[in-house]
Amino acid sequence: MVELTRDDTIFKDQDVLRDSYQPTNIDEIIERDEEIEEYVSGFQPVIDGKQPYNIFVYGQTGVGKTLSTNLIIDYLNDRQQDYGDLEVLTPQISCKSLTSSYQVSIRLVNCFRDQEEELPTRGHDSGFIYEQLWAHLNDVEASHVIFVLDEIDSIGTDDDLLYQLPRCNDLGHVTETNVGVVGISNDFTFRDNLSAQVKDSLCDYEVHYPPYNAQELQNILQQRAEKAFYEGVLAEGVIPLASAFAGQDSGSARQALRILHKAGDLARREGRDQVTEQDVRDANTLIEKGRLLDELRRLPTQSRLTLQSVLLLADEGETPAKRSEVYATYESLVADVGSSKKSTRTIHNHLSQLSLKGFLTVEQKNKGSHGGSYFEYDVNQFETLEEALDDSDFV
Numbered sequence: 596m597v598e599l600t601r602d603d604t605i606f607k608d609q610d611v612l613r614d615s616y617q618p619t620n621i622d623e624i625i626e627r628d629e630e631i632e633e634y635v636s637g638f639q640p641v642i643d644g645k646q647p648y649n650i651f652v653y654g655q656t657g658v659g660k661t662l663s664t665n666l667i668i669d670y671l672n673d674r675q676q677d678y679g680d681l682e683v684l685t686p687q688i689s690c691k692s693l694t695s696s697y698q699v700s701i702r703l704v705n706c707f708r709d710q711e712e713e714l715p716t717r718g719h720d721s722g723f724i725y726e727q728l729w730a731h732l733n734d735v736e737a738s739h740v741i742f743v744l745d746e747i748d749s750i751g752t753d754d755d756l757l758y759q760l761p762r763c764n765d766l767g768h769v770t771e772t773n774v775g776v777v778g779i780s781n782d783f784t785f786r787d788n789l790s791a792q793v794k795d796s797l798c799d800y801e802v803h804y805p806p807y808n809a810q811e812l813q814n815i816l817q818q819r820a821e822k823a824f825y826e827g828v829l830a831e832g833v834i835p836l837a838s839a840f841a842g843q844d845s846g847s848a849r850q851a852l853r854i855l856h857k858a859g860d861l862a863r864r865e866g867r868d869q870v871t872e873q874d875v876r877d878a879n880t881l882i883e884k885g886r887l888l889d890e891l892r893r894l895p896t897q898s899r900l901t902l903q904s905v906l907l908l909a910d911e912g913e914t915p916a917k918r919s920e921v922y923a924t925y926e927s928l929v930a931d932v933g934s935s936k937k938s939t940r941t942i943h944n945h946l947s948q949l950s951l952k953g954f955l956t957v958e959q960k961n962k963g964s965h966g967g968s969y970f971e972y973d974v975n976q977f978e979t980l981e982e983a984l985d986d987s988d989f990v
């Protein structure tokens with residue numbers, strides 16, 4: 596049984612390492628001066644009382660897009676108060692669970708309504724929803740409405756709103772209020788795949804957030820660590836190592852913070868008063884394993900069974916294995932677990948998908964003088980996968 600006593604050796608305040616922690620002052624965002632300058636300048640037309648830009652903010656996960664947006668919007672709200680002719684509203688929504696223009700529009704309409712007047716999430720046609728939205732925007736007591744749409748990529752290809760909303764003034768739907776959109780995305784394919792029309796509307800002004808390098812991550816961690824840990828708790832190499840892991844992998848501050856948090860937690864659990872480099876290595880392995888497990892859980896059943904067949908072969912030293920060998924193992928596995936059996940073609944498809952996702956490696960072999968070729972599959976990161984599977988209830 597673990598002891599449940601108040602921690603007075605490692606963490607002074609571990610909340611500052613959590614994802615939910617929000618720095619409240621724009622100066623607390625470090626290593627982002629250029630991006631913030633660019634981003635803030637995008638709001639110049641608003642302060643001038645003119646038609647706003649539509650701003651598109653993009654960059655990989657964990658690079659400070661949401662954090663800086665929140666603080667820049669606070670700053671805008673603060674600055675507008677100096678000008679009597681400005682009344683800027685900034686409704687902010689996360690589109691994470693909203694997968695169509697229809698769902699996002701309803702959410703936007705409801706930003707202007709009291710709870711008892713809110714539209715239900717289904718049952719209207721989209722023309723009606725747009726009319727409601729334009730009516731609210733014309734009626735609202737504001738000089739500007741800037742919609743901040745975070746994780747906008749989840750809207751997918753059903754992106755009519757992303758044409759309509761940024762252009763609602765130009766198209767004459769809204770004449771009484773200046774409307775602008777800030778769209779935020781970490782999905783590069785989303786931006787590249789936008790139709791020319793939508794791209795023109797949504798991306799008047801672009802701000803790119805590149806991944807952090809290891810040195811930048813060190814500075815970010817250093818600042819948080821001072822608040823999070825008691826003095827002298829971190830061994831010298833801890834922050835550089837956590838930053839190096841995250842820097843090599845994703846360049847994400849979120850990942851770096853997670854590694855540091857986990858490392859501190861390992862030391863705390865073992866009742867030690869120092870966090871060591873070994874804790875950082877262990878934390879990194881645990882986090883990677885967790886991520887792998889999450890990905891495994893998201894695989895469709897037949898794909899998991901395919902992966903498991905290759906794992907069984909690897910366990911017996913029979914890999915790299917041809918597709919026919921994988922299929923034979925798959926057939927007996929399916930019989931064992933009582934699942935339905937799919938065709939060879941389906942399993943071949945799963946094999947290619949699993950290699951694309953990095954679970955398997957694939958090599959093309961030539962048959963020799965008779966020509967033709969075949970593929971051989973093996974498990975990538977066999978030990979990590981096996982450990983992840985051992986730790987789980989994965990069938």
Ligand SMILES: Nc1ncnc2c1ncn2[C@@H]1O[C@H](COP(=O)(O)OP(=O)(O)OP(=O)(O)O)[C@@H](O)[C@H]1O
Pocket residue numbers: 613614615616617618623624625626627654655656657658659660661662663780781815848849852
């Ligand atoms: N420059 C920075 N200074 C201090 N903390 C930062 C910085 N950049 C990111 N962080 C912290 O890293 C975490 C991730 O940042 P944020 O949520 O802004 O990422 P994001 O770019 O919006 O990622 P996603 O695309 O996954 O939403 C947060 O906890 C944030 O406070």
Ligand SMILES: [Mg+2]
Pocket residue numbers: 660661662745
């Ligand atoms: Mg974000």
